[in-house]
Amino acid sequence: MANDASAAFDTLSPAVSKGSLADPFTPPADSSLWRKNFLLGAATASYQIEGAVDEDGRLPSIWDTFSATPGKVLAGDTGAVACDHYHRWEADIDMLASLGLEGYRLSIAWPRVMDAAGRPNRKGLDFYKRLLNRLKEKGITSFVTLYHWDLPQHLEDRGGWLNRDTAYRFADYTDLMSRELAGTVDAWATLNEPWCSAYLGYGNGHHAPGLANDRFATQAMHHLLLAHGLAIPVLRGNDPASQKGIVANIGRGTANSDSAADQRAAHLFEVQHNAWILDPLLKGEYPLDLFELWPGTEPLVLDGDMQTIAAPLDFLGINYYFRMNVASDGAHGFRDVPLEGVERTQMGWEVYPDGLRDLLTGFKKTYRNLPPIYITENGMASDDKVIDGHVDDAQRISFLKRHLAAVDQAIKAGVDVRGYFLWSLMDNFEWAFGYERRFGVVHVDYSTQKRTVKRSAELVAKFLKERKARV
Numbered sequence: 001m002a003n004d005a006s007a008a009f010d011t012l013s014p015a016v017s018k019g020s021l022a023d024p025f026t027p028p029a030d031s032s033l034w035r036k037n038f039l040l041g042a043a044t045a046s047y048q049i050e051g052a053v054d055e056d057g058r059l060p061s062i063w064d065t066f067s068a069t070p071g072k073v074l075a076g077d078t079g080a081v082a083c084d085h086y087h088r089w090e091a092d093i094d095m096l097a098s099l100g101l102e103g104y105r106l107s108i109a110w111p112r113v114m115d116a117a118g119r120p121n122r123k124g125l126d127f128y129k130r131l132l133n134r135l136k137e138k139g140i141t142s143f144v145t146l147y148h149w150d151l152p153q154h155l156e157d158r159g160g161w162l163n164r165d166t167a168y169r170f171a172d173y174t175d176l177m178s179r180e181l182a183g184t185v186d187a188w189a190t191l192n193e194p195w196c197s198a199y200l201g202y203g204n205g206h207h208a209p210g211l212a213n214d215r216f217a218t219q220a221m222h223h224l225l226l227a228h229g230l231a232i233p234v235l236r237g238n239d240p241a242s243q244k245g246i247v248a249n250i251g252r253g254t255a256n257s258d259s260a261a262d263q264r265a266a267h268l269f270e271v272q273h274n275a276w277i278l279d280p281l282l283k284g285e286y287p288l289d290l291f292e293l294w295p296g297t298e299p300l301v302l303d304g305d306m307q308t309i310a311a312p313l314d315f316l317g318i319n320y321y322f323r324m325n326v327a328s329d330g331a332h333g334f335r336d337v338p339l340e341g342v343e344r345t346q347m348g349w350e351v352y353p354d355g356l357r358d359l360l361t362g363f364k365k366t367y368r369n370l371p372p373i374y375i376t377e378n379g380m381a382s383d384d385k386v387i388d389g390h391v392d393d394a395q396r397i398s399f400l401k402r403h404l405a406a407v408d409q410a411i412k413a414g415v416d417v418r419g420y421f422l423w424s425l426m427d428n429f430e431w432a433f434g435y436e437r438r439f440g441v442v443h444v445d446y447s448t449q450k451r452t453v454k455r456s457a458e459l460v461a462k463f464l465k466e467r468k469a470r471v
């Protein structure tokens, strides 16, 4: 993969670029992050940044419908304009390159590139072709996610992920994209966070399409994983040189006490968050404990499905944000017992870097065929303000430093982690929380679309510049 992103660094504040500010970010000299082949990049997703939802033949997605439904998204926000990236992509890629970031993880909006009859939408496709070619010119490694939650509404109208046919439509979409974009993509991820699509979308209704039934969640998950498994050989056939994988969000669950019931609750939390996805992918079976948690919710699985789902992967993308402290709910499951006096982010999520290390080292023991790992998302939301042209996001700087140290510890414990993507390149539409929660390392003023590089991004850039300069 290309790894020599051009670095103008003209977005840095003079004090940082001269190295005269104290630096609370730079990893210690013995950190694996200094290895030049450890990819450091940033991530975004189509619906969260693109806007232009009615332009050039884009069809409605489930998130257009959901966010237009009163009460579903904070302050009634929608992705209609978002960061206006569809029109500002060139400047955004220049910004990414000027920060010296070596990788960019983006997603493709399925409703932008394919019509309801499965025919290509040339204008939508051209947008991604231009963007990917520009990344290539700049030497930035591209990670492309095919599905980051913006399902075409016409497919939801036919049952969405509850309809097995959607998995086959996803394979068709994958075929089109990988034929059209072959040679411009370094790594393909089929799905982003199927847990969120299945559980938040169909299990508790907090995300689009807003259905709430555990049985729906397990069936939607099965069809999502089937879609993934059908897509992998398609990608291998059409774009052999690229890497192929999937991105899973993972959660650390710790027990509120030493009691056997609470220990079991923490185990079940991790089954529900992690094994539900990773066992089918890496062992070809669902964890039986899942159905202890949700009795009677076994999905309909046809002969051969589990083999399809367990197609070998070139990489596993891991998104990590927080841990949950849990206790037994007195029945089959767990309940959240929020700890007091711990550090939290604007989302209310606990900052717990050790969880990332512990999960990674645990996966290495559990899954003998664990593929190479990229941390495809990690970051935090904070209520950042631009003051005198600068954003001092001190908590994020510390958060990133500590999580990167956890990644280093996992690598030193033998886990093959090859890269890390900041979530996110810029503030964006944070789903049910709209624009209030700011995850970017670049601030976006939504009234003017002005981008302001936050101090965290300046420090990451400074580190990358130093690493690049090393012989």
Ligand code: IFM
Pocket (backbone or CB within 6 Å): 045, 048, 193, 249, 319, 377, 423, 430, 431, 439
């Ligand atoms: O913004 C999301 C992203 O789309 C998927 N992973 C978690 C992020 C923060 O909630």
